[in-house]
Amino acid sequence: MNPMIGKELRQRMRERRGWLLPTLYLVALGGVVVFYYYLQVTVRRPWDPRGLQGSEIGAALFLVLTYAQLSVLLLLAPVFSAGSITIEKEQRTLTGLLTSLLTPLDIWWGKFFASSLFLVLLLLSSLPVLSLVFAFGGIGPLQVLLATLTTLFVLGTVSSIGLYCSAFFRRSVHATAVTYAAIIAITALSAITFGILMARWEAQKQVRTAQLVAAGTPAAEVAQIPETPPLWVRAPLYVNPYFLVTLSFGTADDWASDGVPSLAVFMVLFLLSFTFAVRQIRKGGEQT
Amino acid sequence: MISIREIRKRYDGTAALDGFSLDVGAGELFGLVGPNGAGKTTLIRILATLTRPDSGQATIVGHDVTHEPAAVRALMGYMPDVPGVYQDLTLEEFLTFFAEAFRLRGAKKRAAVERALSWSGLGERRRAYVEQLSLGLKQRLVLARTLLHEPKVLLLDEPATGLDPLARIELREQLRSLNREGVTILLSSHILSDLEDICSRVAFIESGRNVAGAGSVLTLGEQAKREALTCEIEIIGDAAALRTALGSYAEARVLEARQKVFRVEVTGGSQGAADLLRHLVTGGVTVVRFDPRGPDLEDHYRNLFGSKTP
Numbered sequence: 001m002n003p004m005i006g007k008e009l010r011q012r013m014r015e016r017r018g019w020l021l022p023t024l025y026l027v028a029l030g031g032v033v034v035f036y037y038y039l040q041v042t043v044r045r046p047w048d049p050r051g052l053q054g055s056e057i058g059a060a061l062f063l064v065l066t067y068a069q070l071s072v073l074l075l076l077a078p079v080f081s082a083g084s085i086t087i088e089k090e091q092r093t094l095t096g097l098l099t100s101l102l103t104p105l106d107i108w109w110g111k112f113f114a115s116s117l118f119l120v121l122l123l124l125s126s127l128p129v130l131s132l133v134f135a136f137g138g139i140g141p142l143q144v145l146l147a148t149l150t151t152l153f154v155l156g157t158v159s160s161i162g163l164y165c166s167a168f169f170r171r172s173v174h175a176t177a178v179t180y181a182a183i184i185a186i187t188a189l190s191a192i193t194f195g196i197l198m199a200r201w202e203a204q205k206q207v208r209t210a211q212l213v214a215a216g217t218p219a220a221e222v223a224q225i226p227e228t229p230p231l232w233v234r235a236p237l238y239v240n241p242y243f244l245v246t247l248s249f250g251t252a253d254d255w256a257s258d259g260v261p262s263l264a265v266f267m268v269l270f271l272l273s274f275t276f277a278v279r280q281i282r283k284g285g286e287q288t
Numbered sequence: 289m290i291s292i293r294e295i296r297k298r299y300d301g302t303a304a305l306d307g308f309s310l311d312v313g314a315g316e317l318f319g320l321v322g323p324n325g326a327g328k329t330t331l332i333r334i335l336a337t338l339t340r341p342d343s344g345q346a347t348i349v350g351h352d353v354t355h356e357p358a359a360v361r362a363l364m365g366y367m368p369d370v371p372g373v374y375q376d377l378t379l380e381e382f383l384t385f386f387a388e389a390f391r392l393r394g395a396k397k398r399a400a401v402e403r404a405l406s407w408s409g410l411g412e413r414r415r416a417y418v419e420q421l422s423l424g425l426k427q428r429l430v431l432a433r434t435l436l437h438e439p440k441v442l443l444l445d446e447p448a449t450g451l452d453p454l455a456r457i458e459l460r461e462q463l464r465s466l467n468r469e470g471v472t473i474l475l476s477s478h479i480l481s482d483l484e485d486i487c488s489r490v491a492f493i494e495s496g497r498n499v500a501g502a503g504s505v506l507t508l509g510e511q512a513k514r515e516a517l518t519c520e521i522e523i524i525g526d527a528a529a530l531r532t533a534l535g536s537y538a539e540a541r542v543l544e545a546r547q548k549v550f551r552v553e554v555t556g557g558s559q560g561a562a563d564l565l566r567h568l569v570t571g572g573v574t575v576v577r578f579d580p581r582g583p584d585l586e587d588h589y590r591n592l593f594g595s596k597t598p
């Protein structure tokens with residue numbers, strides 16, 4: 001086994017946050033479940049003569065839980081990854097690693113494995129909470145599995161970006177700040193960009209529809225204007241973690257049209273940050 | 289064992305090393321001396337494969353530090369000026385991790401850790417956390433760590449920094465003992481008396497270059513005593529008699545003359561000094577003090593660098 005992994009895990013589990021974070025994380029998720037269930041059963045629904053259906057609670061609760069889980073883990077991922085190489089620089093232990101027979105890839109893998117493993121631990125520990133939705137129906141095990149796997153995929157990429165920042169910067173505070181900036185870019189900025197492009201496309205569509213109607217174009221032809229936004233509008237969403245996780249509820253067609261490109265974008269981000277991180281670790285002797 | 293040829297390294301346009309060259313033989317305990325910013329740390333980091341030189345070549349046991357870093361790391365142990373430790377590991381865990389990092393497995397790994405604990409005298413504290421050690425013991429632990437894979441060459445950058453006098457004495461003894469076991473050691477230190485005490489030779493570096501002239505490498509210790517000695521001679525009576533006697537003795541050279549006290553360099557080591565004393569006495573000079581000494585590192589440093597801090 002890579003000796004870095006054993007050392008990293010030993011050190012992480014000796015930190016107070018090794019047991020405090022999973023506790024707080026599960027309490028937070030439990031709180032989300034209780035709060036959301038309370039809202040669902042107490043809010044009056046005069047518009048819905050059928051009354052509240054269990055499967056609707058299940059589906060909505062699962063979506064809320066998945067988003068809440070992803071949000072918390074996106075906040076935690078930089079804490080584990082962005083400081084993992086800078087801490088070696090700060091406590092001057094990186095020279096010891098670089099002058100041993102460990103390769104930069106060994107160092108990267110040890111750091112990545114240990115920082116990701118903790119997030120996986122959190123993710124797995126929340127499975128019983130997620131499984132509560134089975135009691136309401138509307139969600140199957142496949143969707144739970146897909147949501148977990150896509151969340152893992154996103155976290156792996158974010159950890160890889162955090163490790164690159166950690167290899168690049170000398171101080172943990174800088175690496176962590178830039179990693180959070182990257183997370184904001186792929187979540188908020190991508191959503192805002194999508195919103196702007198979508199509004200523009202909607203406006204163009206309305207103008208085009210008006211032009212066709214004014215020109216006396218048959219209604220059948222006007223109806224052929226596509227309802228789904230084109231690729232250039234959807235593209236910013238491919239880098240958005242919430243979009244990828246939402247695809248857990250999608251059909252096979254959704255996966256083919258949007259899921260695969262989104263996975264590819266995350267894979268490219270992962271590979272780029274991995275490659276640059278390993279290269280940066282190799283040059284790390286100049287920084288220590 | 290260590291060969292450095294015309295090595296150069298610049299940082300942001302400033303030359304840290306500017307064509308420095310050096311040869312360290314197998315089994316030597318070699319010192320590196322120079323003022324602050326002279327390039328000592330950069331040189332040692334290049335040898336430790338942490339920094340790539342801009343030009344020039346450096347080899348350790350025949351392996352190029354730039355092109356064969358893995359081979360060099362397998363043969364070399366490096367201790368930086370501020371050695372880092374993992375405070376939250378026990379001593380045994382710390383050493384075991386580095387033994388594994390040097391690809392030692394199974395019985396070899398356990399033997400290496402035991403040897404390091406025993407060598408450092410920290411065996412009884414193997415289950416203590418590193419953070420519980422004093423600075424001196426941490427230095428000792430890091431030195432033990434560098435020996436896990438039994439390197440042929442040790443590179444030590446200011447190893448005595450921050451140590452109290454007792455810890456410095458212990459460190460000197462440990463380095464002597466390692467050197468006796470055949471480990472070649474190159475160390476930089478600003479504590480000249482330590483270097484003078486343990487090194488066989490010392491190289492001087494200034495502004496990234498070898499100090500010009502014959503003074504760039506100084507031989508110390510027993511070897512030096514076989515080469516040239518500086519004798520302080522005090523007489524009573526006429527100083528002219530001493531001048532005449534010294535003038536007719538080819539192996540001696542007057543360095544300094546103050547009334548009745550002369551500093552004279554004599555070749556031939558201890559035998560040369562004894563011959564000079566006999567020559568003076570038979571030449572009618574009344575000698576009351578005759579004090580032959582090997583080269584003095586502090587004097588040499590002062591001559592080369594003036595008041596610059598080592």
